[in-house]
Amino acid sequence: MKHRRLGTELEVSALGLGCMGMSEFYGPRDDDESFKVLDRAVELGINFFDTADMYGPHHNEELIGRFLSTRRPTVRIATKFGIVRAPGEYRRNIDNRADYARQACEGSLRRLGIEQIDLYYVHRVDASTPIEETMEGLAALKREGKIAHIGLCEVNANTLRRAHAVHPITAVQTEYSLWSRDVEKEVLPVCRELGIGFVPYSPLGRGFLTGRFQDAKVFAEGDFRAGLPRFADENITTNRQIVDVIAELGQRKGCSPAQIALAWLLAQGDDIVPIPGTKQRRYLEENAASIELELTAEELSSLDLAVSRLPVIGERYTPEGMKGVDA
Numbered sequence: 001m002k003h004r005r006l007g008t009e010l011e012v013s014a015l016g017l018g019c020m021g022m023s024e025f026y027g028p029r030d031d032d033e034s035f036k037v038l039d040r041a042v043e044l045g046i047n048f049f050d051t052a053d054m055y056g057p058h059h060n061e062e063l064i065g066r067f068l069s070t071r072r073p074t075v076r077i078a079t080k081f082g083i084v085r086a087p088g089e090y091r092r093n094i095d096n097r098a099d100y101a102r103q104a105c106e107g108s109l110r111r112l113g114i115e116q117i118d119l120y121y122v123h124r125v126d127a128s129t130p131i132e133e134t135m136e137g138l139a140a141l142k143r144e145g146k147i148a149h150i151g152l153c154e155v156n157a158n159t160l161r162r163a164h165a166v167h168p169i170t171a172v173q174t175e176y177s178l179w180s181r182d183v184e185k186e187v188l189p190v191c192r193e194l195g196i197g198f199v200p201y202s203p204l205g206r207g208f209l210t211g212r213f214q215d216a217k218v219f220a221e222g223d224f225r226a227g228l229p230r231f232a233d234e235n236i237t238t239n240r241q242i243v244d245v246i247a248e249l250g251q252r253k254g255c256s257p258a259q260i261a262l263a264w265l266l267a268q269g270d271d272i273v274p275i276p277g278t279k280q281r282r283y284l285e286e287n288a289a290s291i292e293l294e295l296t297a298e299e300l301s302s303l304d305l306a307v308s309r310l311p312v313i314g315e316r317y318t319p320e321g322m323k324g325v326d327a
Helices: 031-043 059-071 098-112 131-143 157-166 187-194 233-253 257-266 281-292 297-308
Strands: 003-006 010-013 048-050 076-081 083-085 092-094 119-122 150-153 171-175 197-201
Touching: 003 197, 031 059, 031 281, 059 076, 059 098, 076 098, 076 150, 098 119, 098 131, 119 131, 119 171, 131 150, 131 157, 150 157, 157 187, 171 187, 187 197, 233 257, 233 297, 257 281, 257 297
Parallel strands: 048 076, 076 119, 119 150, 150 171, 171 197
Antiparallel strands: 003 010, 083 092
């Protein structure tokens, strides 16, 4: 497994593991199988696990905490605070107050069973709380050794600059893939100007870019993708054109569409560390193999051009899910 650096100090595997789906949003969970996926990830050299207190809520951190306590692997843990949900509800509030950040951080440390969080993100930004106040609170947690690095999720360029002026930001995590490229306009350039790493979540378009989810009727009960605008019956046929382009290149290269999508993302810069999520070992292994896949300059250019000509229909989330996005 190759490694990359986020910011100036945080070195992690070039591909991380998004753990959210092991707890909810993508159908039934199976803790025993999730443990096997986590074990296999460590075997493959993936040492960057991504979670959040709201996944479950709390179940995902507890799951990883049990894994860490029984296996004691050398891994970097990224978790997040700021989205507040009641169990069983998708509806959320956003809380970035410094005292809540401290409360949330201490809860995450307890559930994870660790003394320091390697990368602590503001999960979504609350416009009613000045980002400077949030950053001061996080800087205090860092001085106390509770967190090692600070990150932000789904921020706009202006908020990123303001936050970085208070304390250096190590990484920004935002959705980024061949069908979600808004960050290329302002956020990614600012990250590079300031020396901030970039962590794309949903790098496979929540599975859509793999070609496995081409019909809204295929989702299991409890899978929130069935309600997302881009997966709606009236949009999915149009959006499938991007998958066809990726799959065609995959056929020529002798690899899967998922591997093409990840290889494209990895080729966008050494400061990018995608965190594809999965709860199945075979998909984990397929994703990890993308590290060795090299796309030529011509292939990258042709893929960029083909995809840029195709429309993407629908918002990334429902209005509830868009709370705090680009804030």
